[in-house]
Amino acid sequence: MLTTVPYTRDLVLVGGGHAHALVLKSWGMDPLLGARLTVINPGPMAPYTGMLPGYVAGHYKRNEIEIDLVRLCRHAGARLIFDKVDGIDRGKQELILEGRGPVAYDVASFDVGLTSKMDLPGLTEYGTGAKPLDAYAAKWHKFLHQVSQGELAPSVAVIGGGFSGCELAMAMAFAMRSIGVKPSVTLIESSSYISGGGNTQRKILAAMESLDIRVKTGVKVSEICLDRVILEGQAPVMAAFCVSAMGGVAHDWIAQTDLPQKKGFIEINGQLGVCGDEGLFAVGDCAVMAHAARPKAGVFAVRAAPILHYNMRATLTGGRRKTWYPQKNYLKLISLGGQSAIAEKFGFSLKTKFMWRWK
Structure with missing residues (x-):
């Protein structure tokens, strides 16, 4: 006989950025019983920004550079709300949305990029x-x-x-x-x-x-x-x-909240948690690490995803968090219009068609 485990905790992902997309993929393979997962994003798709120049040049179609959040949420058993978050009430643990009532959270994460x-x-x-x-x-x-x-x-x-x-x-x-x-x-x-x-x-x-x-x-x-x-x-x-x-610059609504921030970017600690708030996380371009500032680059969101997933689960279950140590040097890939690219790391660079496919 099938039984349904009641939801006792709410995990909310705000934004469909690279890190959240990877969290959804991992969650679908190992969901946490009793935790309801919700994603809030303005639309059903989220762009993969690394492929934007290839799309502009005409090498890709629009659907080839987008992350299908509907499909990912179905895989993860998550509900998907099409709306924008424009505020937060940390006392009530509620996210304020533009087009509907607030959404409650026990743990929430922001991955909304910049503008x-x-x-x-x-x-x-x-x-x-x-x-x-x-x-x-x-x-x-x-x-x-x-x-x-x-x-x-x-x-x-x-x-x-x-x-x-x-x-x-x-x-x-x-x-x-x-x-x-x-x-x-x-x-x-x-x-x-x-x-x-x-x-x-x-x-x-x-x-x-x-x-x-x-x-x-x-x-x-x-x-x-x-x-x-x-x-x-x-x-x-x-x-x-x-x-x-x-x-890019931070979204205006973040500056209007009481979240700890630097120039509108959410300030986080080494566990990707929002400084001073055990129930909140932030990752990607919308966040800034208080102890180890890094450039705005998609590679950091991708590398942070496993730690974010682990630490959110740890917070929901009372476990111990891991610390993330972001790399100081990372591979930069610069596309050159046609199907070739330059790779740069440690001051060295290489131009090949293979680098374009890698990007």
Whole structure:
């Protein structure tokens, strides 16, 4: 005779980021009796950001770069709520949602990523941020279609010379070449150099030069207009499409809570727990480690997932938590528009097609 174990504890995962996706996979293989698992995410899919440049370049379809949360939740026996969390009542142990009543938790974890910095004048009206994916993807594909129809000039400006900005510049140049037009792509960076060590920089610059991408360093943007980017002390850059890759910022709602934080990012300890709160965890780009700050990179969320899973179960069962020791050096993979990529670690870099498949 089958019996049902009543739920006595609630574990809630806020966001469908990389770490939470891996937790769902592990939970489905070894569920905790008596614990109800809930996932809260705005939609049924979550993007795998490492594949974004390949999607922009046209190498992948949209469904190939997304994590199917419905399928994962079914595997894990979890309920999935389509909504956004915009607050928390830690006294009542409740998460405040935009579109429905609060959700109670015994243990909760945040893996909500970050959003684009949109503080440049005109960027909201005439440009887009690289994140969130939905907004950027919709505007990019509309622009690409208009370019293919001869309705808009194939001119693009990318603001930000980090790895993500370089990747997107090359991906968009490759995509426009693939539809038979000659693109005009300009990368604008306020510092005197783009990201990467000397050898990596040279490889990236060579790859961008092969795609006829102009690189402007040591230049500040003052305003985004309908068809151009206004620079301080230089001639404007003509651009029918402008994307900002200046780096991400924390979600506004986090700053409005009483969660311990640094610049809007949730402060966590070595066990991935929110500082000062035994029932809360945070992981990925929305979190910052109080004792070992690391760059915002997906590799850390992936590596943290097993520890997060273990420690949340330990908290639910009264067990002992493990400490996570994130690596100081990690492999960086930079896609180059086509199906090749550069790998960088310990100051050394290598360019091969195999690295693109690995990414």
